[in-house]
Amino acid sequence: MKFWSSILTGISELLAHKLRSLLTMLGVIFGIASVIAMVSIGAGARQEALEQIRLMGVNVIQINRRALSGDLALEAQRESPQGVTYGDAKAIGELYDAAERVVPVCRVFGEVRHNGTAIPAKVLGTTPDYSRVNRLALASGRFVDDGDIERHAQVCVIGSEVKRAAFFLEDAVGKNLRIGTQEFQVIGVLEERRVQAGSSLLSLPDVNEDIYMPITVAMDDFQIYVEQAIPVDISGFIQLLAKLFDRPPLDQRPITQIIVQVPDESQTWEAARVAARILERRHKAIPDHEIVIPAELLRQSQRTHRIFSIVMGAIASISLLVGGIGIMNIMLATVTQRAREIGIRRCVGASRSDIARQFLLEALVITSIGGILGIFLGIEMATLISQYAGWHTIVSGQAVLLSLVVAVVTGVIFGLYPAMRAAGIQPMEALRAE
Amino acid sequence: MAEPVVLAEELTKDYATGIVAVHALRGVSLTVAPGEMVAIMGPSGSGKTTLLNLLGCVDLPSDGRYWLDGRDVSSLQDSALSRIRNERIGFVFQTFNLLPRLTALENVRLPLLYAHNRVPQDAPARALERVGLADRGHHRPNQLSGGQQQRVAIARALVLDPAVILADEPTGNLDSRSGEEIILLFQELNREGATMLIVTHDLQVANHASRIVQMRDGRITGDEPVTDRLDARDVLAEMPAPEVEPAKEAEP
Ligand SMILES: Nc1ncnc2c1ncn2[C@@H]1O[C@H](COP(=O)(O)OP(=O)(O)O)[C@@H](O)[C@H]1O
Ligand SMILES: [Mg+2]
Numbered sequence: 001m002k003f004w005s006s007i008l009t010g011i012s013e014l015l016a017h018k019l020r021s022l023l024t025m026l027g028v029i030f031g032i033a034s035v036i037a038m039v040s041i042g043a044g045a046r047q048e049a050l051e052q053i054r055l056m057g058v059n060v061i062q063i064n065r066r067a068l069s070g071d072l073a074l075e076a077q078r079e080s081p082q083g084v085t086y087g088d089a090k091a092i093g094e095l096y097d098a099a100e101r102v103v104p105v106c107r108v109f110g111e112v113r114h115n116g117t118a119i120p121a122k123v124l125g126t127t128p129d130y131s132r133v134n135r136l137a138l139a140s141g142r143f144v145d146d147g148d149i150e151r152h153a154q155v156c157v158i159g160s161e162v163k164r165a166a167f168f169l170e171d172a173v174g175k176n177l178r179i180g181t182q183e184f185q186v187i188g189v190l191e192e193r194r195v196q197a198g199s200s201l202l203s204l205p206d207v208n209e210d211i212y213m214p215i216t217v218a219m220d221d222f223q224i225y226v227e228q229a230i231p232v233d234i235s236g237f238i239q240l241l242a243k244l245f246d247r248p249p250l251d252q253r254p255i256t257q258i259i260v261q262v263p264d265e266s267q268t269w270e271a272a273r274v275a276a277r278i279l280e281r282r283h284k285a286i287p288d289h290e291i292v293i294p295a296e297l298l299r300q301s302q303r304t305h306r307i308f309s310i311v312m313g314a315i316a317s318i319s320l321l322v323g324g325i326g327i328m329n330i331m332l333a334t335v336t337q338r339a340r341e342i343g344i345r346r347c348v349g350a351s352r353s354d355i356a357r358q359f360l361l362e363a364l365v366i367t368s369i370g371g372i373l374g375i376f377l378g379i380e381m382a383t384l385i386s387q388y389a390g391w392h393t394i395v396s397g398q399a400v401l402l403s404l405v406v407a408v409v410t411g412v413i414f415g416l417y418p419a420m421r422a423a424g425i426q427p428m429e430a431l432r433a434e
Numbered sequence: 435m436a437e438p439v440v441l442a443e444e445l446t447k448d449y450a451t452g453i454v455a456v457h458a459l460r461g462v463s464l465t466v467a468p469g470e471m472v473a474i475m476g477p478s479g480s481g482k483t484t485l486l487n488l489l490g491c492v493d494l495p496s497d498g499r500y501w502l503d504g505r506d507v508s509s510l511q512d513s514a515l516s517r518i519r520n521e522r523i524g525f526v527f528q529t530f531n532l533l534p535r536l537t538a539l540e541n542v543r544l545p546l547l548y549a550h551n552r553v554p555q556d557a558p559a560r561a562l563e564r565v566g567l568a569d570r571g572h573h574r575p576n577q578l579s580g581g582q583q584q585r586v587a588i589a590r591a592l593v594l595d596p597a598v599i600l601a602d603e604p605t606g607n608l609d610s611r612s613g614e615e616i617i618l619l620f621q622e623l624n625r626e627g628a629t630m631l632i633v634t635h636d637l638q639v640a641n642h643a644s645r646i647v648q649m650r651d652g653r654i655t656g657d658e659p660v661t662d663r664l665d666a667r668d669v670l671a672e673m674p675a676p677e678v679e680p681a682k683e684a685e686p
Contacts, residue, residue: 005547016535344531347492348590349520349548351513427492428483431531 006358010365013334021366024330027323028370028410029377031316032403036378037385038312039399044392045305049298055193056134058265058295059100061272063088063258063279066290079284086219087251088282089258096274098262101129105257106218110180112211114166121162123179123211125218125255131157133261136207141173141188148187148214156184160192161208177211184213219253268293305391320406323370324414331363331418335425342422343430356423363415364408371407375400437504439598439629440466440489445498447484447652458484460652461498466598466631471624473640473660474633476649482633483602485649489631490523490600491515503597520548524591526601530583532575538562538586539571545594553594561589565619581612588619592628599623599630605639611673617642618666642666 014021052058065084068076076083089104096102108123130136131143143157156177163172172186193207262271272291279289335342342355350358382393447459458481466472474482487493488500491507494515500508502522507515519525532541542558562571565585575583584604591599601620605613621642624630632643640646641664648656 012535340531341533344533345544345548346516347490347519347525347531348545349516349594351516351548353513354516354548428487431527431529432483 003361006361007365009358010362013362014365014369020330024326024366025323025370025373027319027321027326028367028407029323029374031319031323031410032371032374032407033378033381034312034316034319035403035406036375036395036399037381037393038309038316039402040378040382040393040395041305041312041385041391042309043394043396043399044386045302045309047394048392049302052294052298054135056294057261058298059263059268060133060259060261060294061268061275062292062294063092063260063275064290064292065254065256066288068286068288072287076286076288080282080286080288082248082252082254083283083288084255084258084279085251086215086253086255088279089255090251091282092258092260092275092278095278096260096271098267098274099260099271100263101133101259101261103127103129103133103259103261104215104255105130105259106215106254107256108179108213108218112162112166113178117166119162119165119177121159121165121209121211123156123213123218125213125215127215129261130212130259133259134207137191137193139189139191140171141186143188144212144214149216152216152220153214154182154184154217155187155213157188157190157212158186159190159208159210162211163189179211179213215255216250219250219255265295268295316406320410324367324410327363327366327411328414328418331359331415332421334362335359335418335422338422339425339430342425343427346425346427347431352423355425356419359419359422360412360415363418364411367407367411367415368404371404374407375403378403436468438465438501439468439470439503440464440631441501442489443499445485445488445495445500447481447488447493448496457652459488459495462649462652462654464489464647464654464657466629468629469624469627470629470645471620471643472631473643473646474631474649475635475637475640475646476655477635480649481652482649484652486600486602486631486633489598490525491518516548517550520545520550521594522597524588524594524596524599526584526587526591526599526604528603528606530575530580530587530607532583532586532590534575537572537574538567538578538589541575541586542589542593544590549594557593558589561593562586564592565589579612580608581615584608584612584616585619588616588623592623597629599628601630601632603633603635605634605636611670613639614666614670614673618670621666638664642669 063084086104086106089102093099093102103126106125108125110123112119112121112123124130126144127149128143128145131138136143138157139160141157144155147153148155156179158166158172158177166172166177167175172189175186176183177186178184190207190210258275260271260275262268272293276291283289345355345358378399379395382395385391386393442462442464445459445462446457449456449458462481462485464485474485476482484493488495489502491502491510495508498508499506502518505518507518510518532538533544536544539558539562542561546553546558559568559571562568565588567582567585567589570578570582570586575586578586584607588599599620604620605616608616617639620630620632624644632639634640641660641662643660644663645657645659647654
């Protein structure tokens with residue numbers, strides 16, 4: 001019997017019993033949806049790991065300034081009023097030999113303007129090593145260099161989004177940008193970087209909206225003693241205040257972050273321990289900083305993903321098993337109901353394998369349609385998971401293909417026995433029974 | 435005499451039912467030449483249907499040999515037997531056995547789904563036309579009268595031009611006029627060259643055939659040509675005219 005007429009027979013059987021067909025399909029629908037969700041989460045997790053490795057590597061640790069409150073804040077005022085400082089970064093570099101690079105980062109809170117229009121940007125003061133640790137690529141110009149730092153040069157490097165907002169298609173290098181109350185000359189523009197993994201767990205910077213300036217300039221002119229962004233109108237006032245006060249020596253100036261790069265991922269724990277010890281001593285045990293190990297975050301994130309995948313896999317297996325048994329049950333019932341049809345078909349020339357094929361194809365039609373509905377549900381589920389868990393999910397063509405294969409295999413496994421039963425029906429007995 | 439269409443030698447068929455085996459056929463030999471119209475008669479349980487099933491290759495004999503159209507089919511596998519049923523045999527049943535969800539035309543097309551060789555696409559339509567139902571192709575069986583359903587079944591049996599048509603009590607579920615019309619159709623087909631075997635317990639029906647085979651207890655007890663063969667046209671002419679056309683005829 002021709003393939004398509006078997007398929008059509010199968011479809012008309014389904015349409016003749018719509019509700020029954022839908023109920024029969026439910027297990028397959030949920031099973032396949034779970035397969036899609038599982039594979040999409042897995043793919044998202046894999047991509048997240050790859051992104052982390054691509055953008056920053058996993059051989060770094062980050063030491064972040066942390067705001068304190070209550071009694072601890074008072075104690076901090078007394079013992080370690082600056083929090084994380086430029087001196088801390090230098091100390092780690094000197095005391096921890098295994099560190100390949102130690103990069104201080106100082107967040108600058110000042111409005112960025114060009115020809116009077118405000119440009120959304122995140123401004124950071126840092127050192128040349130920052131671009132190496134973060135694997136920044138320049139589209140034009142150059143990054144901040146040691147000379148800039150030495151000279152306290154009023155220069156900056158801008159991300160592609162900043163460039164687009166401020167200069168659009170014009171060449172930006174050599175032009176000026178206003179940051180806070182000062183003019184900065186653009187010396188470099190970064191290449192646009194697409195960040196695909198939007199996981200909130202990982203601390204991947206979005207460099208496209210960044211502006212970098214020499215750390216010395218950031219600490220001189222934008223020195224901040226508070227964590228929060230300062231509203232525009234009072235930032236000038238604060239800066240003025242800062243200038244009025246005697247500036248503390250460079251080493252005691254607060255910064256926002258220290259990035260420590262080690263040769264290999266395996267050394268990150270050690271780096272974190274060493275940094276913690278150094279800072280504990282320098283900060284008199286005040287917990288005004290936190291140490292982040294991206295490799296560890298990544299590992300945890302991957303573990304969470306994996307557990308979720310296993311749960312989804314279990315749901316998928318159980319749904320498919322239950323759904324498959326449901327299909328087998330229905331198919332066995334139809335075989336009995338349709339014994340006369342089988343007898344008639346056999347009399348006009350259907351062989352046993354024709355009958356088996358017809359019933360197998362009917363099971364396959366059920367699981368395939370269930371599979372297709374399941375794929376849509378699965379894509380919906382993946383989207384919901386992205387939204388609520390903040391996980392990156394990727395519904396790939398492969399996932400869809402795999403789901404279809406799973407659906408078809410389910411159909412074969414659970415349709416085979418009913419198909420063989422159908423093939424085994426004795427035509428004349430079937431026709432005799434009234 | 436031309437090569438026989440049906441040549442059966444000492445066919446036996448035993449059914450194992452629980453403890454006792456039923457000997458449905460106890461050695462039946464039968465030869466049917468092309469163009470014959472053979473009626474098989476006998477009391478209920480005498481093995482008529484069983485014999486027809488063996489001749490129609492839907493069941494295998496317990497013993498004996500059987501040649502259909504010169505080919506030994508007693509030892510063929512299922513796929514080969516299926517092909518023979520498809521190409522060489524046309525079945526007609528007492529209960530019509532149409533698929534209720536298919537239209538008349540689709541029912542007639544059913545054998546084509548299992549055909550191995552190319553079949554002209556218009557064969558089902560022509561078969562329906564041959565049985566006088568060209569305009570009923572899109573009706574479902576429940577929209578047709580019993581006689582019409584049986585015609586559809588005959589069209590299905592004819593569609594692939596079989597070597598022999600096997601009919602098991604084809605008029606058993608029909609009123610006498612519809613039954614006679616079916617017999618008329620059979621006689622016409624027979625005159626056009628079709629070979630047929632018709633099981634019936636109705637002597638009136640059997641007398642339309644060219645030969646009557648009598649069965650009893652799984653054996654053939656008589657086999658004689660019909661000397662005074664009835665012509666269905668004459669019988670119909672003598673019948674009272676039909677009061678109304680069958681009620682079940684719905685418009686398309
Ligand atoms: N599948 C079967 N299993 C057991 N016994 C059967 C089967 N088919 C037919 N028989 C028996 O074989 C005998 C002949 O049956 P059948 O050929 O149907 O007779 P007929 O058609 O002449 O009435 C009967 O006794 C019947 O009960
Ligand atoms: Mg019978």
